[in-house]
Each structure stands twice: as C-alpha cells, then as structure tokens.
Amino acid sequence: MPDPAIRxxxxxxxxxxxxxxxxLDAAVRSLFxxxxxEVHAVDGVxxxxxxxxxxxxxxxxxxxxxxxxxxxxxxxxxxxGEATVLGxxxxxxxxxxxxxxxxxxxxxxxxxxxxxxxxxFELIRAIYRLEPDAFRATRDEFIELLxxxxxxxxxxxxxxxxxxxxxxxxxxxxxxxxxxxxxxxTLGLDVTMQKRIRSFVAEYNRRFGATVLLTSHxxxxxxxxxxxxxxxxxxxxxxxxxxxxLSTRFxxxxxxxxxxxxxxxxLSSYGEVLSTDxxxxxxxxxxxxxxxxxxxxxxxxxVLDLTIEDPPIEDVIERVFADARDERAAAMPAGG
Amino acid sequence: MTTTAPTIGxxxxxxxxxxxxxxxxxxxxxxxxxxxxxxxxYFYMIGMVTEPVIYLVVWSTVARQQGGEVGGFTPGEFxxxxxxxxxxxxxxxxxxxxxxxxxxxxxxxxxxLLRPVHPIHLDxxxxxxxxxxxxxxxxxxxxxxxxxxxxxxxxxxxxVVVFLIAIWGAxxxxxxxxxxxxxxxxxxxxxGPVFDIFFTxxxxxxxxxxxxxxxxxxxxxxxxxxxxxxxxxxxxxxxxGRLPPDxxxxxxxxQLLWIAISASIVAVSWRLAVRxxxxxxx
Numbered sequence: 335m336p337d338p339a340i341r342x343x344x345x346x347x348x349x350x351x352x353x354x355x356x357x358l359d360a361a362v363r364s365l366f367x368x369x370x371x372e373v374h375a376v377d378g379v380x381x382x383x384x385x386x387x388x389x390x391x392x393x394x395x396x397x398x399x400x401x402x403x404x405x406x407x408x409x410x411x412x413x414x415g416e417a418t419v420l421g422x423x424x425x426x427x428x429x430x431x432x433x434x435x436x437x438x439x440x441x442x443x444x445x446x447x448x449x450x451x452x453x454x455f456e457l458i459r460a461i462y463r464l465e466p467d468a469f470r471a472t473r474d475e476f477i478e479l480l481x482x483x484x485x486x487x488x489x490x491x492x493x494x495x496x497x498x499x500x501x502x503x504x505x506x507x508x509x510x511x512x513x514x515x516x517x518x519x520t521l522g523l524d525v526t527m528q529k530r531i532r533s534f535v536a537e538y539n540r541r542f543g544a545t546v547l548l549t550s551h552x553x554x555x556x557x558x559x560x561x562x563x564x565x566x567x568x569x570x571x572x573x574x575x576x577x578x579x580l581s582t583r584f585x586x587x588x589x590x591x592x593x594x595x596x597x598x599x600x601l602s603s604y605g606e607v608l609s610t611d612x613x614x615x616x617x618x619x620x621x622x623x624x625x626x627x628x629x630x631x632x633x634x635x636x637v638l639d640l641t642i643e644d645p646p647i648e649d650v651i652e653r654v655f656a657d658a659r660d661e662r663a664a665a666m667p668a669g670g
Numbered sequence: 671m672t673t674t675a676p677t678i679g680x681x682x683x684x685x686x687x688x689x690x691x692x693x694x695x696x697x698x699x700x701x702x703x704x705x706x707x708x709x710x711x712y713f714y715m716i717g718m719v720t721e722p723v724i725y726l727v728v729w730s731t732v733a734r735q736q737g738g739e740v741g742g743f744t745p746g747e748f749x750x751x752x753x754x755x756x757x758x759x760x761x762x763x764x765x766x767x768x769x770x771x772x773x774x775x776x777x778x779x780x781x782x783l784l785r786p787v788h789p790i791h792l793d794x795x796x797x798x799x800x801x802x803x804x805x806x807x808x809x810x811x812x813x814x815x816x817x818x819x820x821x822x823x824x825x826x827x828x829x830v831v832v833f834l835i836a837i838w839g840a841x842x843x844x845x846x847x848x849x850x851x852x853x854x855x856x857x858x859x860x861x862g863p864v865f866d867i868f869f870t871x872x873x874x875x876x877x878x879x880x881x882x883x884x885x886x887x888x889x890x891x892x893x894x895x896x897x898x899x900x901x902x903x904x905x906x907x908x909x910x911g912r913l914p915p916d917x918x919x920x921x922x923x924x925q926l927l928w929i930a931i932s933a934s935i936v937a938v939s940w941r942l943a944v945r946x947x948x949x950x951x952x
Binding site for chain 2: 425
C-alpha cells in the first residue's frame with residue numbers, strides 16, 4: 335500500500351484578530367489597550383488521502399476549508415498538528431514540493447492581462463524549467479482538451495470569465511503537478527463551463543493519477559468528481575467517507591415520487607407530502623418504512639410511475655450543518 | 671503515481687540555462703506588455719523630464735550669474751548631468767514599496783508563493799524588460815534636450831563601459847532597497863512616514879537634486895556611508911566624464927558591496943516576512 339499523498343494529523347490554525355467596539359470611546363481605548371480574540375479556523379483536523387484519489391472538501395463559508403488548503407499548499411503556517419503532502423512538510427515551501435503541487439483559486443489570476451495566454455504559458459515553462467518539447471506537447475494537449483485553440487492568441491483581457499478560468503487551469507497544470515488543491519474552481523461560471531472544467535479535472539486525474547482535494551459550493555462539482563467527501567464545520571471534521579454514505583448517515587429519509595394514471599389523490603396517509611406538481615407527488619418517508627410504503631402505494635393505487643431516491647445532496651449537507659449548529663448551541667452555557 | 675513534467679535537468683549548466691531562460695522570458699513578456707502601452711509610457715517619460723529641466727534651468731542660471739560656473743560645473747556640464755539624469759532616473763525605477771500592500775490584499779502574493787522561484791527574480795527581470803523599452807523611448811527625448819541645452823561631455827571609452835555596468839548596478843541596488851521597504855508592509859501598513867524619510871534622504875544624498883560635489887562637505891561625508899549616491903550620482907558622473915579611472919572602478923566596487931549587503935538583508939527579511947504572512951494569513 336503506497337503512502338498517502340496527503341496526511342493531516344490534528345492540524346490546527348488559530349488567528350488572533352483585533353476586536354474593537356464601535357464609537358469614539360472604544361477608538362480612544364484601543365490606542366492604549368488593544369483587545370484581541372482567538373479564532374480557531376481549523377481545530378484539530380485529521381485525514382489521509384491516497385494517491386490518485388479525488389476528495390470533495392465541503393463546508394459552509396468560514397468552515398476552515400480554504401485555511402486547510404492554504405496550510406497544505408504551504409501558504410499558511412499551522413498553529414499545531416502535522417501535515418505532509420507527497421512526503422514534504424508544506425510550510426517549508428521547498429522548491430521540489432512547489433514543483434509537485436498546484437492550487438487553483440476561483441479568484442486567482444496568474445496570467446498576463448494584456449498578452450495572449452500563450453505568452454504566460456511560456457513564462458510558466460521558464461519558472462518550472464520545463465523541457466521545451468514535453469512542455470509544448472502538454473500545452474497543446476490541454477489546449478485541445480479545453481477547446482482553446484482559437485483563444486490562446488487573444489489577449490487575456492478580451493476573454494470571458496469562463497474562458498479565462500480554462501486558461502488558468504492550463505497554466506496551473508502545465509508542470510503536471512501530482513497534487514491539485516482546487517478552491518472553488520468553478521465559482522461564477524455558467525453550467526456548461528462548469529461541466530467542461532469538471533471533465534478536464536477528471537481527465538487529468540485519469541491520465542496522470544493526480545490527487546485532488548476540491549472545495550466547491552456547487553454540489554454538482556463534487557458529485558461528478560468525488561466518491562469521497564470530507565465535511566468540515568467550525569474547523570472540525572463532521573464526516574469523512576463515501577458520498578453515498580453521507581445520505582445514509584445524516585438523513586434517515588427517502589423521497590418517493592408517485593405519478594398516478596388517473597388524476598391525483600391525497601397521499602398524506604403514506605408519508606409527508608413535500609410537493610405535488612403536474613400529477614407527480616413527492617413523499618418523504620423514513621428509510622426503514624420505504625419498502626412497506628412502496629408496497630402499499632402499488633397495491634392501493636393505480637400507479638403509473640414510482641421512484642425512490644435519496645434526498646438531494648444539498649439538503650443532506652444542509653442537515654449536517656444544521657445538526658452541528660444545534661449540537662453547538664446545546665453545548666453552550668446558558669446565558670442570563 | 672506518474673511523475674511531474676520533465677525539466678531541463680539539474681547541475682550547474684542546466685541551472686545557468688534555467689536562470690537565463692527565466693530572466694529572458696520575463697524580460698520578453700515585459701517588453702511585449704510595455705509595447706501595448708507605448709503612448710502612455712511616452713507621456714509618462716515626458717512628464718518625468720519636467721523635474722530635471724527645472725533643476726537644469728535653475729543651476730544654469732546660477733552658473734551664468736556666478737561668472738560661468740558653480741562648483742566646477744559650467745552650464746554645458748549641468749546640461750550633460752541632467753540629460754544623463756533622465757536616463758538614470760528611468761533606469762533605476764524599481765517596484766515601489768506601496769505595491770506590496772496591493773500584492774498582499776489582492777491575493778497576488780499567494781500566487782507568487784506557490785511558485786518555486788523567489789519573486790524578486792521576476793520583479794528584477796520584469797522591470798529590466800520595461801527598461802529596454804525605456805531606453806528606446808529616451809533617445810529622442812535626449813536628442814531634443816541636447817539641441818536646446820547644448821551639453822558638453824568629455825567622455826573616454828572607459829566612462830561608457832563603466833556607465834553601462836553602473837546603470838544596471840544602480841537598478842539592482844535600488845530594487846533591493848525598495849523591496850526591503852516594501853517588506854515592512856508585512857508588519858504594518860502605516861509606513862508612509864518611513865517611506866517619506868527614505869525618499870527625502872535619497873533625493874538629497876543621491877545626486878538627484880544636485881550633483882553631490884555641490885553638496886556641503888558634511889553631506890558628502892554622510893553620503894559615503896549610505897547607498898543612495900551609487901544608485902544615482904555615480905552613474906551620471908561616470909558618463910559625463912567627471913571621474914578618474916580609480917573612482918570609476920571604486921564606484922562599481924561600492925555598488926557591488928551595497929548589492930551584497932542589501933541582497934543579504936532581503937534574503938533574511940523575505941524569510942521573516944513570509945513567516946509573518948503565513949502566520950497571520952493573506
């Protein structure tokens with residue numbers, strides 16, 4: 335069994351942030367005595383990712399996803415715990431380590447604004463000291479994969495957001511990194527462009543066996559690319575496992591969709607009616623009751639079509655965070 | 671797991687090839703970018719000529735009123751000094767310390783830290799490429815100023831050789847110091863007064879405001895302990911033929927010494943600055 339590509343043990347990052355109340359009094363007081371509070375952005379996170387694995391890193395804003403990614407890419411120094419990526423300690427930022435990873439952020443721009451992307455790619459070749467023939471082969475292959483042939487000679491400033499993002503991806507992967515940290519890579523892109531980026535990442539992973547840690551607010555990204563997800567909230571891991579298992583663990587319901595051959599009927603005696611739309615009724619029932627309810631529906635009613643599905647993954651995730659919020663509130667001492 | 675893309679290899683020769691490739695490519699990209707902005711660059715350079723022309727007119731007038739010269743400078747020599755000034759000023763332009771704040775705030779620094787190359791190399795090479803464009807744009811400006819102010823030069827071949835080295839030395843040296851100033855922003859953004867002190871000292875003790883030989887003795891002695899004159903007055907004096915060979919070579923040695931000192935401080939400060947950035951976040 336090979337060593338994990340990424341191994342994180344009890345990783346922590348605490349920021350010390352200044353606090354000041356509003357108003358002149360507070361401003362004057364802060365001249366003499368500055369107050370700070372500690373924010374535990376990442377609070378004892380542990381996981382391991384095998385070479386070639388694609389893992390979705392999920393959590394609401396401020397959960398600690400980006401902070402973790404920044405620690406793993408060497409941009410932030412951990413307050414505690416350990417992280418190794420491809421056998422390197424990221425915070426040392428060794429050149430050999432930086433040559434083997436990449437980080438793509440939805441808002442990052444590493445391309446020269448006024449020049450065609452081809453010129454920026456040449457600079458990347460020089461920075462990573464890539465062998466010219468191999469560089470050209472990789473570049474042309476990526477350009478082909480992302481259908482950029484007509485665009486690489488246009489100044490970057492004339493490209494749309496989606497076209498720029500595709501160019502960013504080419505630039506970020508030209509040195510063929512073995513670990514990809516993708517932080518909201520499809521942010522603000524339309525559905526077609528998101529799909530294109532997703533298939534490119536999947537293809538890169540397949541071709542080069544790269545390890546990918548991906549954060550995204552678009553569940554479609556995660557569903558399309560990752561079999562495994564790590565869910566983080568308030569700097570702590572709430573779940574680490576198969577995406578399919580997430581529903582089983584955190585949502586004990588199934589959604590049954592029923593279409594009757596003749597009109598509609600009141601189905602509230604079978605389960606919680608979620609919606610009725612164009613003759614199709616959605617029912618929520620407990621996972622355990624689903625087989626029995628299905629049998630009754632088929633026996634009692636003229637069913638034209640029936641589906642049994644897990645609830646949408648967005649709803650499951652929302653439930654995970656809601657549960658965590660409730661637990662946190664319950665753990666807080668009562669105020670007076 | 672597959673390996674990363676093949677590189678040009680390791681070893682001294684590959685390393686030299688790698689550095690030359692990096693500097694060459696970054697300079698080429700800077701030239702291409704600057705050509706896009708050739709008109710605004712030209713207006714910028716014309717605007718920059720205002721400052722030396724004011725100094726030149728004032729000092730030429732004083733020289734004439736003092737019977738033809740001041741401190742050994744005739745009006746023709748003042749003209750030579752300030753025309754070369756315009757080139758040296760453009761050549762020693764370096765990344766301003768204020769740019770660092772934007773680099774940190776705008777996230778550019780994170781991108782720089784993800785690359786396996788110290789960012790000072792890309793800055794040095796980028797602005798060096800810009801200067802290649804500047805020299806071309808400067809030639810007609812110098813010709814125009816020469817027609818109007820009639821400079822007098824007494825140039826030996828060694829002056830030209832030393833000047834060609836000294837203007838790049840001045841650029842590297844000034845880049846190091848402005849980089850150091852920029853790194854202060856990692857600890858505090860309230861550094862305006864520090865920058866003001868630096869730039870005022872530079873104005874007075876570098877030969878930018880007046881040739882150093884016109885400054886009082888105490889100022890000249892003070893300047894000997896500071897790096898400023900090696901970034902401004904020395905290259906100018908070298909080209910207009912005011913320095914004997916020993917001072918020309920001594921000046922290059924001083925540039926080298928200050929570059930070594932400042933580069934060492936930059937190396938240490940950069941490590942501390944990155945640690946600071948890594949601790950507090952971008």
